[in-house]
Amino acid sequence: DQQVKQNSPSLSVQEGRISILNCDYTNSMFDYFLWYKKYPAEGPTFLISISSIKDKNEDGRFTVFLNKSAKHLSLHIVPSQPGDSAVYFCAASEGNDMRFGAGTRLTVKP
Amino acid sequence: NAGVTQTPKFRVLKTGQSMTLLCAQDMNHEYMYWYRQDPGMGLRLIHYSVGEGTTAKGEVPDGYNVSRLKKQNFLLGLESAAPSQTSVYFCASSSSLTWSEAFFGQGTRLTVV
Numbered sequence: 001d002q003q004v005k006q007n008s009p010s011l012s013v014q015e016g017r018i019s020i021l022n023c024d025y026t027n028s029m030f031d032y033f034l035w036y037k038k039y040p041a042e043g044p045t046f047l048i049s050i051s052s053i054k055d056k057n058e059d060g061r062f063t064v065f066l067n068k069s070a071k072h073l074s075l076h077i078v079p080s081q082p083g084d085s086a087v088y089f090c091a092a093s094e095g096n097d098m099r100f101g102a103g104t105r106l107t108v109k110p
Numbered sequence: 111n112a113g114v115t116q117t118p119k120f121r122v123l124k125t126g127q128s129m130t131l132l133c134a135q136d137m138n139h140e141y142m143y144w145y146r147q148d149p150g151m152g153l154r155l156i157h158y159s160v161g162e163g164t165t166a167k168g169e170v171p172d173g174y175n176v177s178r179l180k181k182q183n184f185l186l187g188l189e190s191a192a193p194s195q196t197s198v199y200f201c202a203s204s205s206s207l208t209w210s211e212a213f214f215g216q217g218t219r220l221t222v223v
Contacts, residue, residue, distance in 0.1 A: 004152070032210055043114070043200050043214030044153070089152060093210045096160070099169070100145075100152035 003027045004092050006101035014109055019077040021104050023090030026071065030092035030099075033066060035075050038087045038103070047088075048075070080108045112136050116201050116215035123191045123222045131186040131218050133201030139213075140206045142184035143168070144176060146197040147217075153200065159184055160206070191222045 005024045013019045021035075031052040036044035050057040050064045050073070057064050063076045077084055085108050090101040117132045133142065140161050145153040155168030159178040173195060175187045184203075188195060198219050202212035 002152075006152075034210055036214075041216065043202070043216050045214065046211045049211060091210070096158065096166070097169075098155065098210055100154070102150050102152040 002099075002102070003030075004090055004099045004101040006088075006090055006104050008104050009102070010105040010107070012107045012109060013080050015082055016079045019075075019080045019084065019106055019108065021075040021077075021088050021090075021106065023073050023075075023101055024071055025073075025092050025099075027092070027094065027099075028071065029094045032093045033064070033073050034091040034093070034098075035062075035064060036089040036091060036100075038089065044089055077106075080106075082108050082110050084108050114201055114203055114213050114215040116199075116218050118218060119216065120219050121221070123188075123220065125191060125193060125222060127191050128187070128189050129191065129220075130188075131199055131201075131220075133184045133186070133203075133215060135182055135184075135201075135203040135213070137203060137205075137213065138181070139203035140181075141204045141212075142178065143202045143204075143212065144174070144184065144186045145200045145202065146170065147200060148197050156186065156199075191220075193222045196220060196222045 034049040035047045037047045038044040066073045087103045089103045114135045143158040144156040157176040162181040201215040204212040
Protein backbone atom coordinates (compact mmCIF):
# COMPACT_ATOMS: atom_id res chain seq x y z
CA ASP A 1 0.00 0.00 0.00
CA GLN A 2 2.07 2.88 -1.31
CA GLN A 3 0.59 6.05 0.08
CA VAL A 4 3.08 8.23 -1.77
CA LYS A 5 3.64 7.64 -5.46
CA GLN A 6 6.09 9.02 -7.96
CA ASN A 7 4.85 7.67 -11.26
CA SER A 8 7.81 8.78 -13.37
CA PRO A 9 10.90 6.66 -12.66
CA SER A 10 13.07 8.98 -14.74
CA LEU A 11 13.15 12.44 -16.30
CA SER A 12 15.66 13.98 -18.67
CA VAL A 13 15.90 17.73 -19.32
CA GLN A 14 18.31 20.10 -21.01
CA GLU A 15 20.52 22.37 -18.93
CA GLY A 16 18.85 25.74 -18.35
CA ARG A 17 15.32 24.42 -18.83
CA ILE A 18 12.74 23.69 -16.15
CA SER A 19 12.54 20.32 -14.41
CA ILE A 20 9.17 19.32 -12.99
CA LEU A 21 8.98 16.32 -10.71
CA ASN A 22 5.57 15.07 -9.64
CA CYS A 23 4.24 13.21 -6.62
CA ASP A 24 0.78 11.97 -5.65
CA TYR A 25 -0.44 10.82 -2.26
CA THR A 26 -3.51 9.03 -0.99
CA ASN A 27 -3.62 9.82 2.73
CA SER A 28 -5.50 13.07 3.34
CA MET A 29 -4.11 13.18 6.90
CA PHE A 30 -0.58 13.97 5.71
CA ASP A 31 0.25 17.46 6.91
CA TYR A 32 3.86 18.01 5.88
CA PHE A 33 5.55 17.27 2.59
CA LEU A 34 9.21 17.13 1.69
CA TRP A 35 11.61 16.52 -1.15
CA TYR A 36 14.91 14.75 -0.67
CA LYS A 37 17.75 14.50 -3.17
CA LYS A 38 20.07 11.52 -3.41
CA TYR A 39 23.37 11.12 -5.21
CA PRO A 40 24.83 7.62 -5.86
CA ALA A 41 26.54 6.02 -2.86
CA GLU A 42 25.27 8.76 -0.56
CA GLY A 43 22.30 9.09 1.76
CA PRO A 44 19.35 11.30 0.87
CA THR A 45 19.65 14.98 1.76
CA PHE A 46 16.75 17.24 2.64
CA LEU A 47 15.97 19.72 -0.12
CA ILE A 48 12.74 21.61 0.53
CA SER A 49 9.45 21.18 2.39
CA ILE A 50 5.94 22.56 2.56
CA SER A 51 3.25 22.53 5.21
CA SER A 52 -0.29 21.53 4.30
CA ILE A 53 -1.49 25.06 5.14
CA LYS A 54 0.51 26.48 2.23
CA ASP A 55 0.35 25.90 -1.50
CA LYS A 56 3.81 27.08 -2.49
CA ASN A 57 7.26 27.29 -1.00
CA GLU A 58 10.30 28.65 -2.80
CA ASP A 59 14.00 28.33 -2.05
CA GLY A 60 16.29 29.69 -4.72
CA ARG A 61 15.95 27.60 -7.87
CA PHE A 62 13.63 25.14 -6.13
CA THR A 63 9.88 25.59 -5.71
CA VAL A 64 7.43 23.09 -4.29
CA PHE A 65 3.73 23.34 -5.11
CA LEU A 66 0.99 21.61 -3.16
CA ASN A 67 -2.52 20.94 -4.47
CA LYS A 68 -4.40 19.40 -1.56
CA SER A 69 -7.65 18.88 -3.42
CA ALA A 70 -5.81 16.80 -6.01
CA LYS A 71 -3.47 15.24 -3.41
CA HIS A 72 -0.57 16.24 -5.61
CA LEU A 73 2.70 18.03 -5.15
CA SER A 74 5.42 18.96 -7.54
CA LEU A 75 8.98 20.19 -7.44
CA HIS A 76 10.13 22.76 -9.97
CA ILE A 77 13.80 23.37 -10.61
CA VAL A 78 14.58 26.47 -12.65
CA PRO A 79 17.04 26.68 -14.29
CA SER A 80 18.17 23.07 -14.21
CA GLN A 81 21.90 22.43 -13.88
CA PRO A 82 23.96 19.28 -14.53
CA GLY A 83 24.72 19.10 -10.79
CA ASP A 84 20.98 18.61 -10.18
CA SER A 85 21.23 15.15 -11.72
CA ALA A 86 20.21 12.82 -8.90
CA VAL A 87 17.31 10.76 -7.60
CA TYR A 88 14.56 12.85 -6.01
CA PHE A 89 12.32 11.37 -3.35
CA CYS A 90 9.00 12.85 -2.38
CA ALA A 91 7.93 12.29 1.24
CA ALA A 92 4.81 12.99 3.28
CA SER A 93 4.32 12.89 7.02
CA GLU A 94 1.56 12.62 9.61
CA GLY A 95 2.70 12.71 13.21
CA ASN A 96 5.76 10.47 13.50
CA ASP A 97 4.91 8.57 10.34
CA MET A 98 6.76 9.62 7.18
CA ARG A 99 6.25 7.81 3.89
CA PHE A 100 8.48 8.08 0.83
CA GLY A 101 7.84 7.69 -2.84
CA ALA A 102 9.96 5.37 -4.97
CA GLY A 103 11.97 8.24 -6.43
CA THR A 104 12.48 9.90 -9.81
CA ARG A 105 15.89 9.90 -11.45
CA LEU A 106 16.57 13.33 -12.95
CA THR A 107 19.23 13.71 -15.63
CA VAL A 108 20.18 17.22 -16.70
CA LYS A 109 22.07 17.21 -19.99
CA PRO A 110 24.67 19.91 -20.72
CA ASN B 111 31.51 17.33 11.60
CA ALA B 112 30.73 13.70 10.77
CA GLY B 113 26.91 13.98 10.90
CA VAL B 114 25.42 10.49 10.68
CA THR B 115 27.85 7.57 10.36
CA GLN B 116 26.84 4.01 9.56
CA THR B 117 28.96 0.92 10.16
CA PRO B 118 29.59 -1.22 8.15
CA LYS B 119 29.10 0.10 4.61
CA PHE B 120 28.88 -3.34 3.00
CA ARG B 121 28.17 -6.80 4.34
CA VAL B 122 27.35 -10.24 2.95
CA LEU B 123 25.55 -12.64 5.28
CA LYS B 124 24.50 -16.23 4.97
CA THR B 125 20.86 -17.08 5.65
CA GLY B 126 20.34 -17.54 9.37
CA GLN B 127 23.34 -15.49 10.47
CA SER B 128 22.92 -12.51 12.75
CA MET B 129 24.44 -9.07 12.65
CA THR B 130 24.13 -5.57 14.06
CA LEU B 131 24.27 -2.34 12.10
CA LEU B 132 25.53 0.64 14.02
CA CYS B 133 24.41 4.24 13.52
CA ALA B 134 26.10 7.14 15.27
CA GLN B 135 25.20 10.83 15.11
CA ASP B 136 27.08 13.78 16.55
CA MET B 137 24.36 16.43 16.21
CA ASN B 138 22.67 15.78 19.58
CA HIS B 139 19.46 14.84 17.78
CA GLU B 140 16.61 13.33 19.77
CA TYR B 141 15.09 11.34 16.92
CA MET B 142 16.75 8.49 15.06
CA TYR B 143 15.43 6.16 12.36
CA TRP B 144 16.27 3.06 10.39
CA TYR B 145 15.00 2.77 6.80
CA ARG B 146 15.45 0.20 4.08
CA GLN B 147 15.48 1.05 0.40
CA ASP B 148 14.43 -1.49 -2.20
CA PRO B 149 14.07 -1.01 -5.97
CA GLY B 150 10.71 0.53 -6.86
CA MET B 151 9.73 0.88 -3.20
CA GLY B 152 11.37 4.05 -1.97
CA LEU B 153 12.47 4.20 1.65
CA ARG B 154 10.43 2.30 4.22
CA LEU B 155 10.71 2.92 7.94
CA ILE B 156 11.76 -0.12 9.98
CA HIS B 157 12.02 1.27 13.51
CA TYR B 158 12.53 4.66 15.05
CA SER B 159 13.38 6.26 18.37
CA VAL B 160 12.24 9.58 19.81
CA GLY B 161 14.78 9.57 22.61
CA GLU B 162 17.36 7.60 24.56
CA GLY B 163 15.91 4.36 25.85
CA THR B 164 12.81 4.50 23.61
CA THR B 165 12.04 2.67 20.38
CA ALA B 166 8.96 2.19 18.23
CA LYS B 167 7.95 0.11 15.23
CA GLY B 168 7.71 1.61 11.79
CA GLU B 169 6.15 0.36 8.60
CA VAL B 170 8.22 -2.85 8.16
CA PRO B 171 9.57 -3.95 11.60
CA ASP B 172 9.36 -7.73 11.29
CA GLY B 173 12.69 -9.55 11.48
CA TYR B 174 14.51 -6.59 13.04
CA ASN B 175 15.21 -5.34 16.53
CA VAL B 176 16.68 -2.03 17.68
CA SER B 177 18.20 -0.45 20.75
CA ARG B 178 18.97 3.13 21.76
CA LEU B 179 21.04 2.86 24.92
CA LYS B 180 22.87 6.10 24.24
CA LYS B 181 21.41 9.21 22.64
CA GLN B 182 24.01 9.28 19.88
CA ASN B 183 23.73 5.61 18.85
CA PHE B 184 20.94 3.58 17.28
CA LEU B 185 21.57 -0.11 16.62
CA LEU B 186 19.66 -2.29 14.16
CA GLY B 187 19.84 -6.04 14.69
CA LEU B 188 19.00 -8.94 12.44
CA GLU B 189 18.71 -12.08 14.56
CA SER B 190 18.33 -14.57 11.70
CA ALA B 191 18.97 -13.02 8.32
CA ALA B 192 16.77 -13.95 5.35
CA PRO B 193 17.28 -13.25 1.63
CA SER B 194 14.25 -10.90 1.79
CA GLN B 195 16.37 -8.64 4.00
CA THR B 196 18.80 -7.98 1.17
CA SER B 197 18.55 -4.22 0.86
CA VAL B 198 20.26 -0.90 1.38
CA TYR B 199 19.77 0.32 4.94
CA PHE B 200 19.81 3.98 5.85
CA CYS B 201 20.00 5.50 9.28
CA ALA B 202 18.78 9.04 9.87
CA SER B 203 18.50 11.50 12.71
CA SER B 204 16.63 14.72 13.31
CA SER B 205 15.81 17.23 15.98
CA SER B 206 12.41 17.07 17.63
CA LEU B 207 11.54 20.54 16.32
CA THR B 208 12.10 19.75 12.63
CA TRP B 209 11.81 16.01 12.95
CA SER B 210 10.95 15.23 9.34
CA GLU B 211 13.93 17.16 7.93
CA ALA B 212 16.25 14.30 8.66
CA PHE B 213 19.96 13.84 8.11
CA PHE B 214 20.85 10.51 6.55
CA GLY B 215 23.92 8.33 6.71
CA GLN B 216 25.63 6.96 3.60
CA GLY B 217 23.86 3.64 3.78
CA THR B 218 24.78 -0.01 4.35
CA ARG B 219 24.41 -2.42 1.47
CA LEU B 220 23.47 -5.81 2.92
CA THR B 221 23.26 -8.98 0.86
CA VAL B 222 21.86 -12.17 2.36
CA VAL B 223 22.71 -15.31 0.39
